[in-house]
Amino acid sequence: MNTDKQIAGKITPRHQDYGQWYQDVIREGDLAQPAEVVKGCMVIKPHGFAIWEKIQAGLDRRFKATGHKNAYFPLLVPMSFIKREAEHVEGFAPELAVVTHAGGKELEESYVIRPTSETIIGHFFSQWVQSWRDLPLLINQWCNIVRWEMRTRMFLRTSEFIWQEGHTCHATHEEAQEETMRMLDVYAEFAQQVMSMPVLKGKKTESERFAGALATFSIEAMMQDGRALQAGTSHDLGQNFARAFNIKFQNKEGKEDFVWQTSWGVSTRLIGGLIMTHSDDNGLVLPPQLAPIHVAIVPIFKNDDEKIRVMNAVEKIAAELRALVYGRDNLSIEIDRREGLSPGAKYYHWERRGVPFRIELGPKDLDKSQVALKRRDGGEKLFIPMQAVSSKMLDLLEQFQNDLFVRAKKFRDENTVSVDSYPALVEAIQAQKFASVRWAGDVAFETKLKEIQATIRCVPLAAESDPGPCIFSGAPAQHRIIVAKNY
Amino acid sequence: MNTDKQIAGKITPRHQDYGQWYQDVIREGDLAQPAEVVKGCMVIKPHGFAIWEKIQAGLDRRFKATGHKNAYFPLLVPMSFIKREAEHVEGFAPELAVVTHAGGKELEESYVIRPTSETIIGHFFSQWVQSWRDLPLLINQWCNIVRWEMRTRMFLRTSEFIWQEGHTCHATHEEAQEETMRMLDVYAEFAQQVMSMPVLKGKKTESERFAGALATFSIEAMMQDGRALQAGTSHDLGQNFARAFNIKFQNKEGKEDFVWQTSWGVSTRLIGGLIMTHSDDNGLVLPPQLAPIHVAIVPIFKNDDEKIRVMNAVEKIAAELRALVYGRDNLSIEIDRREGLSPGAKYYHWERRGVPFRIELGPKDLDKSQVALKRRDGGEKLFIPMQAVSSKMLDLLEQFQNDLFVRAKKFRDENTVSVDSYPALVEAIQAQKFASVRWAGDVAFETKLKEIQATIRCVPLAAESDPGPCIFSGAPAQHRIIVAKNY
Numbered sequence: 001m002n003t004d005k006q007i008a009g010k011i012t013p014r015h016q017d018y019g020q021w022y023q024d025v026i027r028e029g030d031l032a033q034p035a036e037v038v039k040g041c042m043v044i045k046p047h048g049f050a051i052w053e054k055i056q057a058g059l060d061r062r063f064k065a066t067g068h069k070n071a072y073f074p075l076l077v078p079m080s081f082i083k084r085e086a087e088h089v090e091g092f093a094p095e096l097a098v099v100t101h102a103g104g105k106e107l108e109e110s111y112v113i114r115p116t117s118e119t120i121i122g123h124f125f126s127q128w129v130q131s132w133r134d135l136p137l138l139i140n141q142w143c144n145i146v147r148w149e150m151r152t153r154m155f156l157r158t159s160e161f162i163w164q165e166g167h168t169c170h171a172t173h174e175e176a177q178e179e180t181m182r183m184l185d186v187y188a189e190f191a192q193q194v195m196s197m198p199v200l201k202g203k204k205t206e207s208e209r210f211a212g213a214l215a216t217f218s219i220e221a222m223m224q225d226g227r228a229l230q231a232g233t234s235h236d237l238g239q240n241f242a243r244a245f246n247i248k249f250q251n252k253e254g255k256e257d258f259v260w261q262t263s264w265g266v267s268t269r270l271i272g273g274l275i276m277t278h279s280d281d282n283g284l285v286l287p288p289q290l291a292p293i294h295v296a297i298v299p300i301f302k303n304d305d306e307k308i309r310v311m312n313a314v315e316k317i318a319a320e321l322r323a324l325v326y327g328r329d330n331l332s333i334e335i336d337r338r339e340g341l342s343p344g345a346k347y348y349h350w351e352r353r354g355v356p357f358r359i360e361l362g363p364k365d366l367d368k369s370q371v372a373l374k375r376r377d378g379g380e381k382l383f384i385p386m387q388a389v390s391s392k393m394l395d396l397l398e399q400f401q402n403d404l405f406v407r408a409k410k411f412r413d414e415n416t417v418s419v420d421s422y423p424a425l426v427e428a429i430q431a432q433k434f435a436s437v438r439w440a441g442d443v444a445f446e447t448k449l450k451e452i453q454a455t456i457r458c459v460p461l462a463a464e465s466d467p468g469p470c471i472f473s474g475a476p477a478q479h480r481i482i483v484a485k486n487y
Numbered sequence: 488m489n490t491d492k493q494i495a496g497k498i499t500p501r502h503q504d505y506g507q508w509y510q511d512v513i514r515e516g517d518l519a520q521p522a523e524v525v526k527g528c529m530v531i532k533p534h535g536f537a538i539w540e541k542i543q544a545g546l547d548r549r550f551k552a553t554g555h556k557n558a559y560f561p562l563l564v565p566m567s568f569i570k571r572e573a574e575h576v577e578g579f580a581p582e583l584a585v586v587t588h589a590g591g592k593e594l595e596e597s598y599v600i601r602p603t604s605e606t607i608i609g610h611f612f613s614q615w616v617q618s619w620r621d622l623p624l625l626i627n628q629w630c631n632i633v634r635w636e637m638r639t640r641m642f643l644r645t646s647e648f649i650w651q652e653g654h655t656c657h658a659t660h661e662e663a664q665e666e667t668m669r670m671l672d673v674y675a676e677f678a679q680q681v682m683s684m685p686v687l688k689g690k691k692t693e694s695e696r697f698a699g700a701l702a703t704f705s706i707e708a709m710m711q712d713g714r715a716l717q718a719g720t721s722h723d724l725g726q727n728f729a730r731a732f733n734i735k736f737q738n739k740e741g742k743e744d745f746v747w748q749t750s751w752g753v754s755t756r757l758i759g760g761l762i763m764t765h766s767d768d769n770g771l772v773l774p775p776q777l778a779p780i781h782v783a784i785v786p787i788f789k790n791d792d793e794k795i796r797v798m799n800a801v802e803k804i805a806a807e808l809r810a811l812v813y814g815r816d817n818l819s820i821e822i823d824r825r826e827g828l829s830p831g832a833k834y835y836h837w838e839r840r841g842v843p844f845r846i847e848l849g850p851k852d853l854d855k856s857q858v859a860l861k862r863r864d865g866g867e868k869l870f871i872p873m874q875a876v877s878s879k880m881l882d883l884l885e886q887f888q889n890d891l892f893v894r895a896k897k898f899r900d901e902n903t904v905s906v907d908s909y910p911a912l913v914e915a916i917q918a919q920k921f922a923s924v925r926w927a928g929d930v931a932f933e934t935k936l937k938e939i940q941a942t943i944r945c946v947p948l949a950a951e952s953d954p955g956p957c958i959f960s961g962a963p964a965q966h967r968i969i970v971a972k973n974y
Contacts (some may be wrong), residue, residue: 033611037568038561038598039589043611046556046626053557069533070540074525075600075631075647076584081524097563097589099600102526103635104581111525113562113586113600124520124530139533144562144631148590159589160562 011352013281018225023154025275028352029284032154040152040159047353048271050292052162055270056142057328058194058289059164062186068138068166073121075143076111081119084244088118091211095147097159113146118212118237118263121167122245129169129259131250136179137169137259145267155272156229156487163267169259171251173238176260180236183264184217187232195270196287196404197221197277198412199231200482202458207446210263214238220457220482222412223276226432228457228484231273234264272487277408278377284354285377287404288326288397295321295393296334296350300343300362313386314361317371320390326397351376356400359389375400418480422471425483429454434484438477440470448472449483457482498839500768505712510641512762515839516771519641527639527646534840535758537779539649542757543629544815545681545776546651549673555625555653560608562630563598568606571731575605578698582634584646600633605699605724605750608654609732616656616746618737623666624656624746632754642759643716643974650754656746658738660725663747667723670751671704674719682757683774683891684708684764685899686718687969689945694933697750701725707944707969709899710763713919715944715971718760721751759974764895765864771841772864774891775813775884782808782880783821783837787830787849800873801848804858807877813884838863843887846876862887905967909958912970916941921971925964927957935959936970944969 009028012020026032031048035041044052060070076099083089092115099111114120121139129137142164152158166183170176184201191199199219209216213235221229241247242258251257278285288294299314301307314335324331334355336346343360350358360372360381371389373382377400384392416434419425428435429452439445439456449455463479470477496515499507513519518535522528531539547557563586570576579602586598601607608626616624629651639645653670657663671688678686686706696703700722708716728734729745738744765772775781786801788794801822811818821842823833830847837845847859847868858876860869864887871879903921906912915922916939926932926943936942950966957964 033614035561035611037565037610038563038607041561041563043561044559046558049557049559052559070536071533072531072536072539072649074522074528074530075633076525076528078524094591096591097586097598099584100587102584103637104583111584120525123524124522127520146562150590162559 011281011283014224019153021281022272022276025279025283026154029275029354030352031271031275031284034154038159040149042154042158042160044162044268047292051271051274051286051290052268054290054292055194056164059186059190059266060140060142062190063140063164063166066138066182066186067136068140068168071139071141072143073117073124073141075114077114077117077120079110079112081123082112082115084119085212085240087240088212088244092116092147095149097146097148114143115145115147116263116265117141117143117165117167118241119245122241122247122261125167125169125259126245126247129247129249132171132252135169135171135249135259136175138166138179139168140164140166153272153487155268155275157269161267161269163265166262166264168262169242169247169249170261171249171257171259173260176238176262177236179262180215180217180234180264183262184219184232184234187219187234187264187266191219191221191231191270191273192405194287194289195274195277196289196401196408197231197273198405198409200458200460201462202460202482204233204458205443205446205456207443208455210235212237212240213263214240217461218458221273221277222408222415222434222484223273223487224411225276226415226434226484228434228482228486229269229273229276230457230486231270232264232266235262237261237263278404279354280377283352285404286354286356288356288401291354291356292332293334293350293353293355294326294331294397295357295359296336296346296355297359297361298336298343298346298350300360302363306363309366310361310363313366317359317361317386317389321393324390324394326394331393347374356397357393377404416482420468420471425471426452429483429485432485434482436480437471437483438466438468438479439481440473440475440477442470442473442475445470445472454483454485457484457486498768498770501711506640508768509759509763512766512770513641516762516841517839518758518762518771521641525646527636529641529645529647531649531755534779538758538761538773538777539755541777541779542681543651546673546677546753547627547629549677550627550651550653553625553669553673554623555627555655558626558628559630560604560611560628562601564601564604564607566597566599568610569599569602571606572699572727574727575699575731579603579634582636584633584635601630602632602634603750603752604628604630604652604654605728606732609728609734609748612654612656612746613732613734616734616736619658619739622656622658622736622746623662625653625666626655627651627653640759640974642755642762644756648754648756650752653749653751655749656729656734656736657748658736658744658746660747663725663749664723666749667702667704667721667751670749671706671719671721674721674751674753675706678706678708678718678757678760679892681774681776682761682764683776683888683895684718684760685892685896687945687947688949689947689969691720691945692930692933692943694930695942697722699724699727700750701727704948705945708760708764709895709902709921709971710760710974711898712763713902713921713971715921715969715973716756716760716763717944717973718757719751719753722749724748724750765891766841767864770839772891773841773843775843775888778841778843779819780821780837780840780842781813781818781884782844782846783823783833783842784846784848785823785830785833785837787847789850793850796853797848797850800853804846804848804873804876808880811877811881813881818880834861843884844880864891903969907955907958912958913939916970916972919972921969923967924958924970925953925955925966926968927960927962927964929957929960929962932957932959941970941972944971944973
């Protein structure tokens with residue numbers, strides 16, 4: 001067994017070096033690799049991309065169910081567009097990648113590679129919207145984005161990433177605000193139900209707001225090192241981009257007005273959140289709803305006679321399992337037929353790829369008409385009668401899916417503390433916890449938090465009234481906010 | 488009716504101005520618009536993008552069924568990579584878009600936006616492949632591409648486009664050649680079965696070969712103006728990129744060798760082919776398998792009493808139709824509830840969006856327990872008993888799908904002529920036909936064809952032996968090739 005473990009690459013334990021652990025899990029899970037020759041970029045390998053395809057499909061269905069349609073806008077944005085919304089250019093200018101030459105010539109006006117598409121989409125929306133009859137306009141785009149980042153980390157922050165960006169126009173601010181919250185809810189439901197990742201829904205402070213928005217809302221998840229991950233954002237853009245791009249409509253009373261807009265996005269960053277929520281010192285752990293492979297079957301035999309008997313049974317079980325429908329697809333089953341590898345090496349292989357269940361089947365199991373079933377996240381091997389495997393599997397997967405959520409939620413709750421003094425806050429942050437503190441809104445507090453590399457993550461929407469003195473200024477505060485280190 | 492027709496924008500008849508007709512069909516079908524502010528680019532609007540989503544889903548299933556996995560590689564390619572394969576850089580240099588600045592600084596080495604990804608993917612494949620056990624390596628990528636084109640036309644040739652690019656590595660040239668033909672077959676089957684677009688499979692001449700390939704194969708379709716559209720290509724790359732990027736493997740005999748590669752791609756250009764194959768002077772016509780909406784129902788009523796009766800029946804029929812499974816999804820049914828629009832205006836609306844069937848239902852139909860059914864491509868209205876609509880609909884859609892293919896095939900066959908003299912060839916090309924001619928392989932013929940803006944489209948794989956003198960040199964030729972104008 002030790003030899004097998006050495007054949008597989010090393011995974012640094014979390015307690016030893018969390019950052020290295022994260023990289024090891026990605027490498028050993030065959031999810032991605034740094035591009036190196038393209039600064040700050042990554043290659044998403046097939047196993048990682050298969051997870052993204054499941055995320056994309058699940059979200060896309062939810063966007064369409066809420067009335068949105070997909071479209072595609074240009075990758076390149078005229079430099080002048082970025083400059084039209086004052087806060088927007090200030091926020092994005094330092095991260096732009098600029099195309100200055102094309103077709104063998106220097107361009108008269110440079111293009112930037114979209115860092116987000118409010119500006120270019122705003123330009124076209126101004127042509128699409130004339131009357132209240134054209135509203136609401138509910139558009140989504142799946143695409144790649146480039147933001148030239150200084151410090152990058154696979155999935156969590158890369159110079160190029162894949163995302164979706166929703167862009168909508170509404171007749172009233174109220175409708176735009178409803179849309180902003182509707183999509184935040186879609187993200188939260190997806191994170192919790194499909195990713196088994198508990199999230200806090202909340203409002204960002206002014207300093208953490210999207211460049212150009214009136215208000216930004218996010219879902220925030222706790223990673224296993226106690227840091228927060230902003231996993232998705234939904235922005236109330238007000239009329240800022242409508243003014244900059246002249247997106248006007250005639251309302252029912254015949255008067256002209258600027259539309260009210262929203263935008264909202266999640267990215268391949270979600271995969272980073274998925275990894276840091278569930279994985280362990282043996283590598284990747286995936287919730288069944290996002291696992292590209294649900295069950296890996298490892299046949300065990302010593303000679304050709306055994307092989308024939310075992311493989312017959314393995315094929316039969318695989319066929320039964322593949323006939324099961326899970327979500328919108330059939331179960332995905334992998335039989336490990338590789339030769340020259342020990343069963344132990346195969347176990348590690350599938351473990352590191354986060355396959356939720358492993359079935360082992362050898363001659364002794366055959367004699368007892370049973371299989372050995374191992375759940376990826378630990379516990380004893382279960383021995384299950386062969387004819388009961390397929391009838392139990394869907395329940396086992398759902399149980400796994402739920403257990404992951406419950407465990408992550410318990411972890412977050414245990415690592416969130418209410419503190420009422422600054423020293424206690426510092427202690428909580430140093431102890432890798434979320435700190436729940438009263439705050440009266442003084443922005444100087446956010447500056448001070450930089451000393452301990454922490455930020456206000458959000459003002460939770462679910463925050464109950466809890467009046468008392470602000471942890472920073474002592475002024476009266478009505479409820480508690482969340483402070484943490486973050487990715 | 489005339490007024491309704493005027494409300495809808497004008498569609499120029501094909502015989503009057505084919506190029507304008509194409510643009511009109513796209514605009515009136517609400518498929519796309521020129522981006523204008525981004526040179527040579529386009530915006531794919533929701534109705535156009537919904538067609539692309541269906542194309543993508545259908546192809547993606549076929550790629551996976553043939554063992555390919557999706558991955559994602561960087562958008563940006565180091566300039567030096569493009570230069571490593573001599574023919575490749577020569578072919579693509581004039582069309583490159585170049586990023587010279589990023590993150591507020593001038594870059595030490597410029598990046599180009601991928602014009603295709605053989606080079607950057609080759610770099611990573613050299614890390615992924617070590618032994619024959621890693622082969623075949625079967626990867627596909629869905630992404631955007633930039634080629635700075637001088638003359639652009641929506642869908643057919645745009646500076647940015649969306650495509651898929653398959654990239655594979657094999658242990659032998661024979662296996663790579665098999666893969667090249669396998670994917671050409673996948674494209675041809677998809678074009679014919681799903682797009683109802685007949686295609687010729689053939690080999691390109693040297694001058695039309697992909698820059699860096701040993702051999703390029705394509706599917707070629709005939710548009711309604713007699714021009715050819717290269718709708719998909721599959722390349723046998725030999726070991727050219729393997730040499731340039733050092734993609735080596737140890738074979739079963741323990742010897743090191745370069746891998747043999749293929750690449751293959753189709754793009755949003757397919758939508759241009761779809762439009763130019765089936766649409767008519769009333770606008771877009773779509774094969775049912777790619778139609779975002781299968782049936783539009785237009786309720787007809789003059790007062791509230793009629794409205795209640797009619798809408799009840801309409802909802803019932805819509806529910807029955809939506810319960811039908813067509814392909815992998817349920818039928819998509821649109822009830823046109825808009826107020827203040829005449830039935831005639833609604834008919835035009837759905838006609839121009841290429842919806843295969845329209846159902847009209849008014850009080851008189853209700854009295855007779857029937858609906859009026861109109862097929863998008865003409866013919867009389869059918870009156871169908873209300874309770875028979877849902878039992879007939881799938882057959883009607885399949886019939887439509889097949890009829891479109893048969894009609895397009897007949898058109899192509901009628902407009903393909905065998906000619907044996909150069910004057911007859913010129914006449915055939917001027918008459919907007921495919922010319923089938925004997926050719927012995929002298930490249931000077933291709934130069935001469937430029938005089939009549941024609942090219943050799945392909946050497947059809949299905950070409951039968953038909954010996955005779957070359958149309959150009961008189962030398963003995965074994966079979967016939969296809970000459971045509973092209974997009």
